[in-house]
Amino acid sequence: MAFLVPRLRPFFRSLRGAARARNAGFPPVRRCFSAEVQVSQERLNEFLQAEVVFFAGREPKSITLRQILDAKTPEQAATLAYRELPIRYAQRILQIETLPGWQASQELVEVHRLYSENFKDIRLVELNLKELEPFTAVIGTIKGRMKEVIPMLANAMRNLQQTEGYSEAAIVQWLDAFFLSRIGTEMLTSQYMASAKPDVTARRRRVGVVDYACDPVNICEQAARHARKLCKQHYDDSADVEILVESSIASSFEIESRIRFPYVPNYLFYIMVELLKNSARATVEAQQESPGQRRSIVITVGADPSEVAIRVLDQAGGIPFHAADKVWSYMYSTASKAARNFDEQGTPLAGYGVGLPLSRLYARYLGGSLHLQSLPGVGTCAYLYLKRLESEAREELPTRSSVSSCSLV
Numbered sequence: 001m002a003f004l005v006p007r008l009r010p011f012f013r014s015l016r017g018a019a020r021a022r023n024a025g026f027p028p029v030r031r032c033f034s035a036e037v038q039v040s041q042e043r044l045n046e047f048l049q050a051e052v053v054f055f056a057g058r059e060p061k062s063i064t065l066r067q068i069l070d071a072k073t074p075e076q077a078a079t080l081a082y083r084e085l086p087i088r089y090a091q092r093i094l095q096i097e098t099l100p101g102w103q104a105s106q107e108l109v110e111v112h113r114l115y116s117e118n119f120k121d122i123r124l125v126e127l128n129l130k131e132l133e134p135f136t137a138v139i140g141t142i143k144g145r146m147k148e149v150i151p152m153l154a155n156a157m158r159n160l161q162q163t164e165g166y167s168e169a170a171i172v173q174w175l176d177a178f179f180l181s182r183i184g185t186e187m188l189t190s191q192y193m194a195s196a197k198p199d200v201t202a203r204r205r206r207v208g209v210v211d212y213a214c215d216p217v218n219i220c221e222q223a224a225r226h227a228r229k230l231c232k233q234h235y236d237d238s239a240d241v242e243i244l245v246e247s248s249i250a251s252s253f254e255i256e257s258r259i260r261f262p263y264v265p266n267y268l269f270y271i272m273v274e275l276l277k278n279s280a281r282a283t284v285e286a287q288q289e290s291p292g293q294r295r296s297i298v299i300t301v302g303a304d305p306s307e308v309a310i311r312v313l314d315q316a317g318g319i320p321f322h323a324a325d326k327v328w329s330y331m332y333s334t335a336s337k338a339a340r341n342f343d344e345q346g347t348p349l350a351g352y353g354v355g356l357p358l359s360r361l362y363a364r365y366l367g368g369s370l371h372l373q374s375l376p377g378v379g380t381c382a383y384l385y386l387k388r389l390e391s392e393a394r395e396e397l398p399t400r401s402s403v404s405s406c407s408l409v
Contacts, residue, residue, distance in 0.1 A: 048120055055090035055119075060184075065262055065366060065393035068191060069207050074136075075129045077192040077208065081139065082127045088185050089119040091398075092178060099174070101164050107156035114145045136196050139189050146186065153178060154330050154354050161331060168331050172357070175330050177398035179358060183365045184395055187264070212390075214263040216308055217243065220299050223272035227280045235284045244300045259303045261388040267362045268386070271370065272299075274355040275312045275382050282316035282380070306389055312382040319374040327372060328357045366393040 061084065071077045093115050102108040125138045157171045187209070194208035205213045220243055279297045287295060295315040302309045319327060363370040368386040387393035 052090045055086045056094045058087045060087045062395045065390040074196040077195040081188040081192045085122050105156045107152040118142045180398050211265050212262040213260040219268045227276035231280050242296050262390045271359040274359040279314035286316045308386045310384040315379040318376040330354050364396050
């Protein structure tokens with residue numbers, strides 16, 4: 001490679017000036033040791049590609065929820081995002097480029113373009129902590145680009161599985177790595193935007209997108225109402241959802257008020273809606289087969305000083321043995337086409353049947369976990385575990401081996 005990679009960062013300060021001048025319609029003046037140099041679009045693209053390689057070789061820093069809470073001001077959140085986003089975008093660009101056959105996929109080419117634009121924008125903007133409007137505009141543009149990435153990638157990998165013969169396990173591994181990174185970049189951009197443009201109606205206990213007194217019982221109730229509403233719209237029926245609250249650290253009085261922990265409410269809501277949609281769909285279909293028998297879905301919330309645990313228990317007949325190993329696949333669904341239409345309603349990032357594997361990634365992102373246990377012919381039990389201490393709730397980042405060692409065939 002004909003580029004001196006260690007000098008890319010200082011050179012890129014001059015590229016900002018060149019890009020600004022070109023966009024304004026004026027040729028930049030060539031000066032020795034100046035803030036501006038004249039570069040063609042082709043040359044700019046070459047330097048961008050070299051920067052992608054350089055930043056992709058750096059290690060992103062796993063961030064704890066405590067660090068996110070400490071980044072309370074727009075300046076602190078901007079510094080964190082500015083440091084991490086180029087590394088994470090660059091690694092996803094190379095993850096796509098190392099995928100055999102990616103250029104034959106329209107969706108992968110488009111996702112590659114979107115991430116390349118993100119990387120270029122974040123590298124060309126200058127972070128001035130006294131004047132954050134340009135940085136805010138860039139982050140807003142980036143967030144707008146990312147809305148369709150998940151369905152595009154899921155569809156692309158389905159098509160590549162058919163045309164290239166990729167193994168299902170490898171596709172799950174590849175998508176898990178990509179989506180886990182996407183959750184991290186979305187956290188960084190959302191946290192910054194929430195700090196820079198705070199919602200005046202939000203509760204004071206929020207720091208950006210994080211609620212340091214998140215109420216899991218309340219979120220479970222919201223998710224239950226949402227799932228019941230979807231059932232009513234789709235099936236003209238409604239699954240009964242009963243909420244029980246238990247906690248090993250609470251007294252017998254005011255149990256609900258004792259379960260609070262710092263977390264991102266949107267993540268928990270998404271996970272719970274996905275779990276409840278699956279249970280509600282199966283429950284309603286089971287009740288249609290046995291009209292005289294009502295089956296409840298029971299949500300139990302418990303906690304100890306270090307973790308919050310949520311159990312979702314249904315009596316809808318369980319997952320068939322032949323499907324048990326495939327519930328976390330992006331390529332598989334046990335539901336009928338009509339039921340899949342129901343499964344893809346009403347949640348952020350919904351579509352293409354990826355809700356359950358995405359839910360597991362949202363749980364894993366901050367150190368939690370999501371497990372399913374099924375008793376065929378009886379029902380299914382989902383266990384969600386989340387870290388309660390912000391110092392222990394640490395980002396899980398995709399490892400290089402999870403991508404580079406992935407055998408796709």
